[in-house]
Amino acid sequence: MIPAIRACNVSLAYSDGDVTNYAVRDVSLEIPERGFFGIMGPSGSGKSSLLYLLSGLKQATAGEVIFRNRRYHPMSEREITQLRRECFGFVFQQPFLLNYLTALENVLAAAPPGDSSASERAQELLETLHIVHLRDKYPYHLSGGERQRVCVARAMINRPQIIFADEPTAALDHKNGHTVIDLLSSYRERGAVIVVTHDPEMLTGADRIFLMRDGELESVIEPAPQTSAV
Amino acid sequence: MRQIKHPLSPWLYFRRNPGRTLPVLFVIVVAVALVTSIATIVNSIDQTVMTMYGYQKYFMVVTPRGALTVSDTTKQAIESNSLTGEVYATRPAFTTVRTVFGRFPTVVFGLSNEGQRRVMERCGLEMVSGRMPASGAPEVALSVEMARNKKLKLGDPVLTPEIEDSFSPIPARLVGTFQGPVWLALTSEAFIEENFPVAPQGYIVMSREVAQQQSLDSSLEKAIPEIDARTWTYAKLVRDTRDALTNLYLIMSLVIGIIVFAIAFLIGMLSNIYFMQRLPEFATLAAIGYQRRGLLMRALGETALLCAIGWLLGSLLTVVLLVGIREIIMEPRGLILNPFDLYAYRFTFPFPIAISAFALFAIWRHLRRLDPVSIIERRQ
Numbered sequence A: 001m002i003p004a005i006r007a008c009n010v011s012l013a014y015s016d017g018d019v020t021n022y023a024v025r026d027v028s029l030e031i032p033e034r035g036f037f038g039i040m041g042p043s044g045s046g047k048s049s050l051l052y053l054l055s056g057l058k059q060a061t062a063g064e065v066i067f068r069n070r071r072y073h074p075m076s077e078r079e080i081t082q083l084r085r086e087c088f089g090f091v092f093q094q095p096f097l098l099n100y101l102t103a104l105e106n107v108l109a110a111a112p113p114g115d116s117s118a119s120e121r122a123q124e125l126l127e128t129l130h131i132v133h134l135r136d137k138y139p140y141h142l143s144g145g146e147r148q149r150v151c152v153a154r155a156m157i158n159r160p161q162i163i164f165a166d167e168p169t170a171a172l173d174h175k176n177g178h179t180v181i182d183l184l185s186s187y188r189e190r191g192a193v194i195v196v197t198h199d200p201e202m203l204t205g206a207d208r209i210f211l212m213r214d215g216e217l218e219s220v221i222e223p224a225p226q227t228s229a230v
Numbered sequence B: 001m002r003q004i005k006h007p008l009s010p011w012l013y014f015r016r017n018p019g020r021t022l023p024v025l026f027v028i029v030v031a032v033a034l035v036t037s038i039a040t041i042v043n044s045i046d047q048t049v050m051t052m053y054g055y056q057k058y059f060m061v062v063t064p065r066g067a068l069t070v071s072d073t074t075k076q077a078i079e080s081n082s083l084t085g086e087v088y089a090t091r092p093a094f095t096t097v098r099t100v101f102g103r104f105p106t107v108v109f110g111l112s113n114e115g116q117r118r119v120m121e122r123c124g125l126e127m128v129s130g131r132m133p134a135s136g137a138p139e140v141a142l143s144v145e146m147a148r149n150k151k152l153k154l155g156d157p158v159l160t161p162e163i164e165d166s167f168s169p170i171p172a173r174l175v176g177t178f179q180g181p182v183w184l185a186l187t188s189e190a191f192i193e194e195n196f197p198v199a200p201q202g203y204i205v206m207s208r209e210v211a212q213q214q215s216l217d218s219s220l221e222k223a224i225p226e227i228d229a230r231t232w233t234y235a236k237l238v239r240d241t242r243d244a245l246t247n248l249y250l251i252m253s254l255v256i257g258i259i260v261f262a263i264a265f266l267i268g269m270l271s272n273i274y275f276m277q278r279l280p281e282f283a284t285l286a287a288i289g290y291q292r293r294g295l296l297m298r299a300l301g302e303t304a305l306l307c308a309i310g311w312l313l314g315s316l317l318t319v320v321l322l323v324g325i326r327e328i329i330m331e332p333r334g335l336i337l338n339p340f341d342l343y344a345y346r347f348t349f350p351f352p353i354a355i356s357a358f359a360l361f362a363i364w365r366h367l368r369r370l371d372p373v374s375i376i377e378r379r380q
Helices: A047-055 A077-087 A103-108 A118-128 A144-156 A174-189 B010-016 B018-052 B072-080 B113-123 B144-149 B189-195 B210-223 B234-277 B279-287 B292-333 B342-346 B350-369 B372-376
Strands: A003-016 A019-032 A035-040 A062-067 A088-091 A162-166 A192-197 A208-213 A216-221 B060-064 B084-099 B102-111 B126-130 B139-143 B157-159 B172-179 B185-188 B202-207 B229-232
Touching (some): A019 A062, A035 A047, A103 A118, A162 A174, A174 A192, B010 B018, B018 B292, B060 B072, B072 B202, B084 B113, B084 B189, B102 B113, B139 B157, B185 B189, B210 B229, B234 B279, B234 B292, B279 B350, B279 B372, B292 B350
Antiparallel strands (some): A208 A216, B157 B172
């Protein structure tokens, strides 16, 4: 498969006086155009930092990240932001929904203004994620799992090429966690889904798992192919 | 399916966040009402002067200097001017009218019956009650607004020996009221001549056409030697009034400037606090691909909308307040106040600009340094 995104010897270092600490060190990897991928490792292993580097939320201090032949390094902040808007979707550990917007409006908030089909897509997404009955509810009326599903819908509204999910199930119970992962996994046919987690159970069915330890890529696991769960 | 407007519109934010928007709105409304009211009241001095002495738009007055009658040279200058239409001899008595800033002196023109009739015609005044003063009689006719201002009804003394600023050795009573675009007080010249031995005789000079009055004023101002006579014209009235009010307007502008700065600073601080509370929201939007400039414009849009609504409501409140004040307090006392004085509203224009600038600065400071990851990673 053609890689959608490539990291070539990327590092993310923080200087603390004379000492340099590496959140990510010399990591190289490739993410294909489609599939469900996991970044796993213990706390502080640099898995979230790697996700931020791949998604352009952080700039690498060494090495380079390339998305479809576009190198992040010479791109301006404006261009990278635009890239995130047009090509990526995000799910964070906390949903960070806008409290004064309904579920449907929160999904639409990620759509570009003037996108006439966005309402329809948002509605369809809420149906697919089984929360269409909550479309007019405000976030404070939703459970944690429901909020995270709204967040997944928000990540999908622009039909992104890659969805980045940073510990999307960490704040959820087991059942809701699986539901969210299943929903994310269902997107693998349309694009790449990269999930950061410390829970191996959540990556059952992943096409590839990157194991991180102490900021370095320890190994890459490619489980045996299986039929998509959703 | 129903199309939904983009949910990040300022209007939606305004409607759904009353806890944040209403306090700011309240401050803006009160500030606009306060400033407009101050400016309207201060500006009422100018309006009062222009109404009280507005008759000078229709004729000029020439009074002698250092003598009781106008010199021949001055007479010659008046009569020889091609724009001069009618000239009437006049002698003055004085009274006062109340304004919000104290009593203002005004002239009671002593004129012949013909002079009175022509002056009224010229000024567009019409009798509403009583009659004009008879020749030689201690009688006065006033604009109805002046009568109301002085709380006078027909038969009441206008000029009396007891009141220093409305002095007359013989009480002169109100015999008629008239109404029109300007205020005027008229009496008989013969009565003044007989009872005010030192009242100088001047002239009321009218141009052939009303439209020519300003040209005639200007021409006679140049032609009449200053040492001989003093000319009273509308242009001079406007000039003198504005000169006299310059310092007052300066002080008012200073006070308003301080209010604008204080309010803008306060709202800037509030914007700062509100923005801090909304950091996760802005960080999330930045993370999912909103440009900083776009976020800044969004915040600016919200502030601008708040200012616009605040300004409109503030203006509306001012009009309601001032109309109430005019109806209940001012008009019954014959005081002038224009609640629709557009000039006063100009002083409120700095509000939206200053508030937006302060809020923009406060928000930009945070947005410039905003690192979405640092907010997202807090994971609270």
